[in-house]
Amino acid sequence: MPTARIYQRPKNAMQSGKHRTDLWQLEFEPHEAQRADPLTGWAGSGDTQGQVRLGFPTLEAAKAYAEREGIAYLVVPAPEKTLKLQSYADNFR
Known part of the structure; x- marks a missing residue:
């Protein structure tokens, strides 16, 4: 039985937008470890489910899909957003 994790996409650290x-993303867990290719040295495996990422508008939709398809899933809660409040003058202290 395939296993997957469901999580909410994080904000891109390189951009200010959200x-x-x-x-919500559904991503399959890898079934086999990656190994280095002897010719190129690139890491890879025969597990093609690692390339699959499904997007859903809500958590409930992602759960419903996993249950309908018989996929065991783990919901990873989104980290709490903390605001670092500071004034412009704090840059010059």
């Missing part, structure tokens, strides 16, 4: 952070 585009698509309200979407």
